[in-house]
Amino acid sequence: MSHPLVIIYEDRLSDLVGVKLLLASLARFEPSWRIRLIVPTDVQTEFHSFNANVAVDRRKRHSTGWNVKPAVLIEALSENDHPVLWLDSDLLLSAPIHGLLEKFDSAHLVAAEEPLGVRNPGSQLRTLAWDLGSGRHIERGLNSCVLRVSRAHLPLLVAWAALLADPVYLQAQGRPWNERPPWLMGDQDPLAALLGSNLFASIPLGLLSQGNDIAQCFNEDGFSVAARLAHAFRPLPPIIHAQGAVKPWHVRSPRSVHLELSPYRWAAQPFASVLPPADRDWLNLSSPVAKLLNTFALGDAALAGLAPALWRTLVRNAGRAVRLVSNTGAQHSVASSPRTTEGSRL
Ligand SMILES: [Mn+2]
Known part of the structure; x- marks a missing residue:
């Protein structure tokens, strides 16, 4: 498979630290990869000094933050038939990664696993909440910090962009984290919903394993x-x-x-x-x-x-046990009293 075109995006001046480090680590470990750095800011940084392969694109896109992902991937795929690799600007390489990616052919959409502790992992809840027909259940949480796509994934990316423009999603993005339901947390939740749906269940998924990769x-x-x-x-x-x-x-x-x-x-x-x-x-x-x-x-x-x-894991597991016990208690009291309300949609 040919080298991917890497896409890095950052619109926050305070986070250019991460961009510089990522560029430098790519220069060391993947020195032949071409990079498109999208920085829609008027910052004067000479990004070439960190990585000679970088082309800087300062155009503003319609979306900002992580919601820009499908649009900039579609753009790059429309220009050329090459694999495109999104890397979050808060990533850093400590070794070459081409071998990791080459384990998956271009039919695969490559993404990363979420850390194990996240609540409500898996695609099914997201697919159903978005009113999509379930086609498969991806058990592991999906993290879109790394995304390798090819032209075979264009219909998926177009559908993803549409969900990220959904008013319900955009409204949830304006609320604090703890008030967002799991299927509206961030860009990766609608993506998991689509990948689990019957529309896109045939796309093979290559998940980089958390902890190892x-x-x-x-x-x-x-x-x-x-x-x-x-x-x-x-x-x-x-x-x-x-x-x-x-x-x-x-x-x-x-x-x-x-x-x-x-x-x-x-x-x-x-x-x-x-x-x-x-x-x-x-x-x-x-x-x-x-x-x-x-x-x-x-x-x-x-x-x-x-x-x-260790401390955090113990506290989290204790919290989970308490929730389990209190939920069981609540279910008992619901079962013993007449139902008066309909269950909410997930
Ligand atoms: Mn990130």
Whole structure:
């Protein structure tokens, strides 16, 4: 398969740190890949200095943020019959990834798995909530931080763009996270709905495995306890994702310990020189707790954050058990009283 055209998009000036690091890591590990960097801002950064293969596109698109994904993929596929690879700007490579992608032929849509702990994973709930006929159930949560597509996927991408323009979806995007239903959280939920539907169930899916292929650094345990133990004193997964609204380079005081100890910070170290000195503070540990945990872990990228990951996993599982018990209680009381209301649509 030919090299993919990489697409990176960022419209937030405060997050160009991630873009620079991703470009530098691509230059090191995938030096022959062409890159289209879409930055609809008037920032004057010389992106070529981080990666000679980058073509900068400053045009504004109709959508912004992650909702731009299908539109810019369709654009690139219409120009040329080559595979196109979307990479979130909060990704970083720690090794070459062409071998990972070449495991899947061009009929496959390649995406990443969500971290294990996310609530309500799987496509079925999303497919049904969007009123699409179910064609298959994809059990693992789907994360669209990496997406490799080809022209075979154009009808899917057109349908995805339509769902991302749906007023119900757009309205939900304006609400806080905890008020959005699982099928309207972000761009990847309508995509999972479509891939699980009978319209697109025949598209073979190549999922990059969380923990092995990609470290999903989401909260404390997105890069899980098991994955951290498996990578102890070994190289990190080849793709590192600084997943979530707060990024390791967002300098806030006090910083969360897990952000200080994010494997992303380790993976960023070799590329520190692409950042101006004022943007490098976050690359140093600052809190006594982070320094202590790092010392105990002998400076290992996977192990330094093990204690916070373990803590978060325990708390999450305890919360799940409590919800299970209280739901069972609620079901008992509903069963013993006359039904007065219709169940809501999912
Ligand atoms: Mn991301």
